[in-house]
Amino acid sequence: xxxxxxxxxxxxxxxxxxxxxxxxxxxxxxxxxxxxxxxxxxxxxxxxxxxxxxxxxxxxxxxxxxxxxxxxxxxxxxxxxxxxxxxxxxxxxxxxxxxxxxxxxxxxxxxx
Amino acid sequence: xxxxxxxxxxxxxxxxxxxxxxxxxxxxxxxxxxxxxxxxxxxxxxxxxxxxxxxxxxxxxxxxxxxxxxxxxxxxxxxxxxxxxxxxxxxxxxxxxx
Numbered sequence: 001x002x003x004x005x006x007x008x009x010x011x012x013x014x015x016x017x018x019x020x021x022x023x024x025x026x027x028x029x030x031x032x033x034x035x036x037x038x039x040x041x042x043x044x045x046x047x048x049x050x051x052x053x054x055x056x057x058x059x060x061x062x063x064x065x066x067x068x069x070x071x072x073x074x075x076x077x078x079x080x081x082x083x084x085x086x087x088x089x090x091x092x093x094x095x096x097x098x099x100x101x102x103x104x105x106x107x108x109x110x111x112x
Numbered sequence: 113x114x115x116x117x118x119x120x121x122x123x124x125x126x127x128x129x130x131x132x133x134x135x136x137x138x139x140x141x142x143x144x145x146x147x148x149x150x151x152x153x154x155x156x157x158x159x160x161x162x163x164x165x166x167x168x169x170x171x172x173x174x175x176x177x178x179x180x181x182x183x184x185x186x187x188x189x190x191x192x193x194x195x196x197x198x199x200x201x202x203x204x205x206x207x208x209x210x
Contacts, residue, residue, distance in 0.1 A: 013185045016178045018171075027131040027174055029113075046115055046130060078182075078189075079175065102125060102167045 015078035017071075019043060019056070020099045021085070032072035036065035043084065055085040055094055119146060120159045121174065123167040133158075135177035140209035169197060169204050176210065 017039070019026040028042055040051040056065040058074065059081040065074050076082065083097040119136040121129045136142045145160060162170060172193070179191045193201060204210075 013181045013187075015182075018175075023126060024128045024130065025171065025174075027129065027135065027178060029132060029178075042113055045113060046118060079178075100127070102127070 017076060018079065018081045019084050020059075020081060021083065022098055023100045026084075030071060032076075033070050035068060035070050036074070037067040039065075039071070039082075040067070049084075049086055053087045053089065055087070057083040057085060057097060059083050059097075059099075116158070118158065121170060122159065122161045123165055123170040124163050125167050127167040127170070129170060129174045131174050131177060135174070135181060138177040138180045138210060139173075142208065164207070165204050166200070169200050172197060172201055173204055173208065173210065176205075 013029060014031045016027055016029050019028060019039075026043065026046060028039065030039060030042075036056055037051065039056065040054045043049065043054060044051050057063065058065060058076055061075065063074060065071075065076070065082070083099055085095050085097060087094050113132065117133050118130050119133050119142070121131065121136070123129070133146070136146060142160065146158070165173070176191060179189070182189070183191075
């Protein structure tokens with residue numbers, strides 16, 4: 001028997017979400033049972049923004065995700081778009097959802 | 113997931129898509145760029161610029177990579193493609209050997 005174990009339909013490919021802020025989109029593999037906090041930890045690893053300074057908002061419902069609840073509980077589905085908002089450390093104010101759109105740039109080019 | 117396990121793809125308009133290396137390897141072109149020894153600066157930075165691929169197309173391509181991994185692990189869902197982007201998407205897919 002070969003000792004090689006084929007990758008089972010594993011946790012990591014169960015679903016993915018798209019986390020967006022400004023011109024950046026993070027594609028993250030995740031599992032419906034993962035909590036929002038676990039997602040924030042992944043984002044921290046990739047973007048160096050501390051977990052405490054992140055707020056995640058499910059774009060389709062504008063729902064702010066709660067750290068302790070799972071993605072499934074908060075209706076975050078496969079391929080969902082989640083907005084990342086950051087808190088500015090000096091003022092402690094949360095920024096609004098800011099996701100750059102392509103059309104904003106198209107207009108700029110047109111006006112040149 | 114560590115930063116080293118991800119790849120950043122940059123569209124014509126400068127939008128950035130950070131994806132899992134494993135997802136990027138779905139594309140043979142990216143696989144060659146990211147795994148070849150030396151010659152590509154992309155290998156070291158983990159960053160690939162696509163001046164010919166527009167943002168919506170590049171995002172669709174990334175969605176396809178992830179869908180493809182799910183499909184390979186046994187999940188049978190459909191991949192939806194909007195008719196208006198079909199041609200441009202096919203051209204990108206051809207370029208990326210996907």
